Amino acid sequence: MTDSILRVDDICKSFGALKASDGISLDLKPGEIHALIGPNGAGKSTLIKQIAGGLKPDSGKVYFDGRDVSQHSTARRARAGLGRTFQISALAMDFTVLENVVLGAVGQSGSVFRFFRDAMKDTRLLERAYKALDRVELRDLAHVRTSELSHGRRRQLEVAVALTLSPKAFLMDEPMAGMGAEGSQALTGFLEALKTEAPILLVEHDMDAVFALADRISVLVYGKIIATGTVDEIRTNPEVKLAYLGE
Numbered sequence: 654m655t656d657s658i659l660r661v662d663d664i665c666k667s668f669g670a671l672k673a674s675d676g677i678s679l680d681l682k683p684g685e686i687h688a689l690i691g692p693n694g695a696g697k698s699t700l701i702k703q704i705a706g707g708l709k710p711d712s713g714k715v716y717f718d719g720r721d722v723s724q725h726s727t728a729r730r731a732r733a734g735l736g737r738t739f740q741i742s743a744l745a746m747d748f749t750v751l752e753n754v755v756l757g758a759v760g761q762s763g764s765v766f767r768f769f770r771d772a773m774k775d776t777r778l779l780e781r782a783y784k785a786l787d788r789v790e791l792r793d794l795a796h797v798r799t800s801e802l803s804h805g806r807r808r809q810l811e812v813a814v815a816l817t818l819s820p821k822a823f824l825m826d827e828p829m830a831g832m833g834a835e836g837s838q839a840l841t842g843f844l845e846a847l848k849t850e851a852p853i854l855l856v857e858h859d860m861d862a863v864f865a866l867a868d869r870i871s872v873l874v875y876g877k878i879i880a881t882g883t884v885d886e887i888r889t890n891p892e893v894k895l896a897y898l899g900e
């Protein structure tokens with residue numbers, strides 16, 4: 654056995670003739686941020702979707718928290734503690750901040766609530782939602798409409814949604830996309846704190862953020878991981894420079 658909370662073993666996925674995942678293996682260890690970088694179209698989001706359960710691999714396995722979850726639904730993986738945020742925001746803009754957290758908690762877990770208004774009256778769920786909002790410092794904005802939040806705050810809200818299920822690990826697909834320098838700096842600090850509690854598999858384009866945050870980096874190019882290593886190892890890897898960093 655390994656000490657990894659999450660392990661991906663030889664995942665393959667083709668779209669027609671395109672091999673989006675071409676035998677990908679990687680793992681996530683307690684306490685770490687493992688960044689997944691690579692050019693546009695390399696297959697980063699496709700891999701995240703397969704780990705989360707929304708997209709079925711052609712072959713290969715996903716192990717989470719000591720179990721083979723390859724056949725488990727997205728909701729079941731979420732309930733087991735696999736948290737995620739999305740490349741494209743999944744927030745409901747006309748809803749309040751609090752409503753989004755409750756809606757997200759219900760939606761992620763495939764919950765028993767048939768009606769949203771019943772979920773909004775459930776004290777245990779509300780307590781969890783407020784706790785998650787505290788963690789990302791959004792409690793004061795609980796009753797503000799989500800459309801009125803800044804981009805950075807919306808990203809924090811997405812993390813709060815994921816936090817409601819007390820994740821044991823996080824998948825994050827470009828959480829800093831579209832953020833200003835101030836926002837991404839704030840999020841960087843937050844992720845640094847978050848990783849001690851739940852390690853993060855982080856897809857990110859912002860190389861300053863990746864180099865500041867990552868304990869390990871894997872470089873994905875055309876569906877294949879060409880290198881995994883520390884920040885220094887990746888920065889100085891000639892193959893990585895050629896394929897991606899372009900120095």
Ligand code: ADP
Pocket residue numbers: 668671673691692693694695696697698699700
């Ligand atoms: P990245 O997130 O690294 O930018 P993606 O995982 O989104 O890359 O995409 C990898 C490749 O797979 C791209 O060439 C993309 O066009 C293709 N692709 C992704 N999803 C689908 C799909 N559902 N159907 C067909 N092609 C897809």
Ligand code: MG
Pocket residue numbers: 697698699740
């Ligand atoms: Mg992507």
